[in-house]
Amino acid sequence: MNEETKYDPHAxxxxxVTVDLAVFTVRESRLHVLLIRRGQDPYAGAWALxxxxxxxxxxxxxxxxxxxxxxxxxxxxxAAALHLEQLRTYSDPGRDPRMRVxxxxxxxxxxxxxxxxxGGDAAHAQWMPVGGLPELAFDHARIITDARERIRAKxxxxxxxxxxxxxxxxxxxxxQVYETVWGVELDRPNFRRKVLASPGFVEPVEGAPxxxxxxxxxxxxxxxxxxxxxxxxLLRPERRSERRPEGExxx
Amino acid sequence: MNEETKYDPHAxxxxxVTVDLAVFTVRESRLHVLLIRRGQDPYAGAWALxxxxxxxxxxxxxxxxxxxxxxxxxxxxxAAALHLEQLRTYSDPGRDPRMRVxxxxxxxxxxxxxxxxxGGDAAHAQWMPVGGLPELAFDHARIITDARERIRAKxxxxxxxxxxxxxxxxxxxxxQVYETVWGVELDRPNFRRKVLASPGFVEPVEGAPxxxxxxxxxxxxxxxxxxxxxxxxLLRPERRSERRPEGExxx
DNA sequence: ACCTTTATAGTCACTCTGACTATAAAAAAC
DNA sequence: GTTTTTTATAGTCAGAGTGACTATAAAGGT
Numbered sequence: 001m002n003e004e005t006k007y008d009p010h011a012x013x014x015x016x017v018t019v020d021l022a023v024f025t026v027r028e029s030r031l032h033v034l035l036i037r038r039g040q041d042p043y044a045g046a047w048a049l050x051x052x053x054x055x056x057x058x059x060x061x062x063x064x065x066x067x068x069x070x071x072x073x074x075x076x077x078x079a080a081a082l083h084l085e086q087l088r089t090y091s092d093p094g095r096d097p098r099m100r101v102x103x104x105x106x107x108x109x110x111x112x113x114x115x116x117x118x119g120g121d122a123a124h125a126q127w128m129p130v131g132g133l134p135e136l137a138f139d140h141a142r143i144i145t146d147a148r149e150r151i152r153a154k155x156x157x158x159x160x161x162x163x164x165x166x167x168x169x170x171x172x173x174x175x176q177v178y179e180t181v182w183g184v185e186l187d188r189p190n191f192r193r194k195v196l197a198s199p200g201f202v203e204p205v206e207g208a209p210x211x212x213x214x215x216x217x218x219x220x221x222x223x224x225x226x227x228x229x230x231x232x233x234l235l236r237p238e239r240r241s242e243r244r245p246e247g248e249x250x251x
Numbered sequence: 252m253n254e255e256t257k258y259d260p261h262a263x264x265x266x267x268v269t270v271d272l273a274v275f276t277v278r279e280s281r282l283h284v285l286l287i288r289r290g291q292d293p294y295a296g297a298w299a300l301x302x303x304x305x306x307x308x309x310x311x312x313x314x315x316x317x318x319x320x321x322x323x324x325x326x327x328x329x330a331a332a333l334h335l336e337q338l339r340t341y342s343d344p345g346r347d348p349r350m351r352v353x354x355x356x357x358x359x360x361x362x363x364x365x366x367x368x369x370g371g372d373a374a375h376a377q378w379m380p381v382g383g384l385p386e387l388a389f390d391h392a393r394i395i396t397d398a399r400e401r402i403r404a405k406x407x408x409x410x411x412x413x414x415x416x417x418x419x420x421x422x423x424x425x426x427q428v429y430e431t432v433w434g435v436e437l438d439r440p441n442f443r444r445k446v447l448a449s450p451g452f453v454e455p456v457e458g459a460p461x462x463x464x465x466x467x468x469x470x471x472x473x474x475x476x477x478x479x480x481x482x483x484x485l486l487r488p489e490r491r492s493e494r495r496p497e498g499e500x501x502x
Numbered sequence: 503a504c505c506t507t508t509a510t511a512g513t514c515a516c517t518c519t520g521a522c523t524a525t526a527a528a529a530a531a532c
Numbered sequence: 533g534t535t536t537t538t539t540a541t542a543g544t545c546a547g548a549g550t551g552a553c554t555a556t557a558a559a560g561g562t
Contacts, residue, residue, distance in 0.1 A: 014265035015305070017342070017353050054266070056351065060342040089340040089355045091268070091311035100307065102268050102353070104340045157408070172539075189541070190520060197518090209540095216539020217527040232518075233408075233484065423508075440510070441551065448549085460509095467508020468558040483549070504562085511556075518549075524542075531536065 016101045019064045020051035020140065022087065022147035023072070023108045026164050026180045030129045033144055035136070036071060037124035042097050043137030049144070050125065051103065061086065064106040071125055083163040084108045087147050095139050107147045109163035148181075155181055157233040159201050162224035168205050170219035171195060182236045194234055200227025267352045270315045271302035271391065273338065273398035274323070274359040277415050277431045281380045284395055286387070287322060288375035293348050294388030300395070301376065302354065312337070315357040322376055334414040335359045338398050346390045354389075358398045360414035399432075406432055408484040410452050413475035419456055421470035422446060433487045445485055451478025 023034040035047040050071040054063040061084065069079040087105040095101065128134075130148065133141065154160045155178060162169070164177045175191045195201055202222040209218035274285040286298040301322040305314040312335065320330040338356040346352065379385075381399065384392065405411045406429060413420070415428045426442045429435075446452055453473040460469040 015268045015353075017266045017268065054342065054353075057344045059344060060340060060353070086339050088337050089311060091305065091355065093308045093310060102266075102305075102311070102355075104342065104353075170540085187520070187522090188539085189522090189543085192541070194519085214539070215529050215537075217529095217541075219540055232486070235483070235519095237520090421509085438551070438553090439508085440512085440553090443510070445550085465508070466506075466560050468510075470509055486550095488551090506559100506561075508559080509557075511554100513554075514552090516550080516552105519547085521545090521547105523544075526541075527539085529536100529538075532534080 014100070016096075016099055017054050017060075018051055018101055018103045019054060019060050019067060020049045020090075020103050020105045020143055021064055021068055021071075021108060022049055022105060022144055023068065023110060024130075024147070024151065024164075025110045025112055025127060026177055027112050027127060027129075029176060029180050030131065031148070031180050032127040032129050033133070034072065035126055035128050035133075037126075038137055039124070046137040047128070047134050048137035049105075049140045054104075060104040061106070064104075064108075068108060082108050082110065083160070087143070087150060090139055090143065092139065105143045105147070107150060109151070109160065111164060111166045152181055152236070156235055157230050159198075159224065159227055159230055162202065165224070168207075168210075168221045168223055170210065170221060171202070172219055174202070174222070178234070184237055186237070194232075198227070198230050198232070198234070200225040201230060265351075267347075267350060268305050268311075269302055269352055269354045270305060270311050270318060271300045271341075271354050271356045271394055272315055272319055272322075272359060273300055273356060273395055274319065274361060275381075275398070275402065275415075276361045276363055276378060277428055278363050278378060278380075280427060280431050281382065282399070282431050283378040283380050284384070285323065286377055286379050286384075288377075289388055290375070297388040298379070298385050298391075299388035300356075300391045305355075311355040312357070315355075315359075319359060333359050333361065334411070336401075338394070338401060341390055341394065343390065356394045356398070358401060360402070360411065362415060362417045403432055403487070407486055408481050410449075410476065410478055410481055413453065416475070419458075419461075419472045419474055421461065421472060422453070423470055425453070425473070429485070435488055437488070445483075449478070449481050449483070449485070451476040452481060 021034070025032050025034075034050060036050050038044055038046050038048050050067055052063070052067045052070075054060055055066075058066070064084055065076075065079045065082075068074065068082070068084070069076050072079075074082075085107050087107045089102060089104045091102045093100060095103070130144065133144070135141075136144070151160070161174055161177045161181075164181075165173055171192050172188070174195065175186055175188065178191070179186055201224075203225045205221040205223055207221060209220050272285070276283050276285075285301060287301050289295055289297050289299050301318055303314070303318045303321075305311055306317075309317070315335055316327075316330045316333075319325060319333070319335070320327050323330075325333075336358050338358045340353060340355045342353045344351060346354070381395065384395070386392075387395070402411070412425055412428045412432075415432075416424055422443050423439070425446065426437055426439065429442070430437055454476045456472040456474055458472060460471050
């Protein structure tokens with residue numbers, strides 16, 4: 001920042017700085033986002049992303065973890081273990097009708113099961129499928145759109161998908177994550193081959209295979225590996241069809 | 252944001268919100284970043300990224316464009332044409348010793364030539380090679396590190412590299428961008444083959460080939476294509492060696 | 503003229519990928 | 533209890549993509 005010639009704290013109206021959280025999970029083969037119902041104006045009664053003000057001695061990431069713990073009833077420790085990633089900052093002057101609010105949006109991915117139960121803010125927290133969301137407060141619909149696109153892209157070249165899975169999971173469950181987030185069907189043997197060929201993506205668990213509700217042959221269990229990036233990347237099939245038609249090639 | 256239970260503008264010390272700009276260019280096969288010398292404390296005399304406060308009725312992106320135009324002497328129009336991308340927001344409570352400053356960092360890529368000349372803030376603006384930067388003010392060294400990593404990654408799967416090139420460029424120049432940003436040497440025929448096979452990455456210009464300072468065979472000229480994403484991606488060679496050794500494969 | 507330099511064309515083996523077939527092991531249907 | 537269905541896993545094959553490399557073309561330098 002170059003405040004040298006412009007620094008005058010009174011020359012500017014105060015900015016409020018908040019965090020917003022786009023927390024996603026996969027349930028019943030559908031992507032869900034965590035929403036809360038607003039109790040006050042503006043947008044009283046509307047659904048909104050969880051979030052809140054950054055405290056004076058707190059960075060945005062800490063604020064996001066704190067809000068997430070508060071509003072989902074998660075313990076501070078399990079919130080600390082979550083995959084939380086800064087998405088981007090929304091600063092449109094009109095995005096909050098009351099005052100100038102700049103919001104740093106974060107994305108978190110959680111395994112399917114945990115129901116948001118909660119003390120305090122979590123009273124009205126609820127998972128909603130991202131298809132057919134209601135009207136959302138502020139620019140939160142935009143934030144969700146951006147977050148979804150970010151997740152879609154990151155599944156291609158990172159190991160992020162395991163963040164949607166419980167500590168132990170089958171390759172079928174991992175494939176469901178990809179299929180749900182990308183909205184495509186993938187060939188099972190090919191998916192398996194690529195995942196297992198990506199070093200550090202998943203590691204086999206030596207325990208017994210699971211079967212529980214499953215109708216077919218029991219699947220082997222895996223846990224998330226240590227790698228963060230995926231090489232080679234797992235490209236989504238759609239994009240391949242953006243290929244230029246034959247004969248149009250340059251030179 | 253969930254201000255419903257917490258909204259009290261006086262409960263929080265005011266936050267200042269700024270933008271910081273990490274503007275890169277490739278000169279003489281080295282990546283350079285645009286820095287300005289600070290005239291005032293804190294960090295008087297130190298080098299810093301250009302940037303400044305967001306105005307009351309301005310979003311962060313507009314502020315970034317305005318500051319960039321002011322501090323590089325670019326016209327507002329050419330600044331509007333630049334590739335400007337939000338990097339991330341830095342909100343550490345101690346990052347500015349004077350007060351709580353949250354800064355939204357942006358990355359911009361410009362073609363090699365334009366020397367920052369400037370009215371106003373630009374008086375002390377200068378391109379500095381990213382290898383061996385001096386001590387920087389605030390957390391700006393961190394911002395530059397993050398920005399470089401972002402650019403390195405985006406060259407793989409987007410057409411971003413053309414933003415470093417003038418309107419017309421040779422494939423050799425484009426390759427230099429990759430080699431400079433990635434810090435690797437690439438095989439020229441293979442690079443050529445991959446770029447031309449990526450639909451919409453570059454388009455041939457029908458004019459005469461250039462030769463100017465060149466010592467060898469004149470190269471054909473290209474301009475940036477219309478595509479934003481690169482399929483298939485141009486993976487940097489380093490990462491391939493992260494491959495897991497033979498025999499360690501799961502299952 | 504020759505050498506050097508850069509651009510461009512092409513080759514070849516290897517890998518990766520998508521599409522597909524086959525087999526195994528469980529639950530559900532009969 | 534046998535058959536059918538379902539899911540997991542193994543394997544095959546052709547085509548695309550890639551790295552390493554060779555060859556030729558067209559300029560400037562000596």
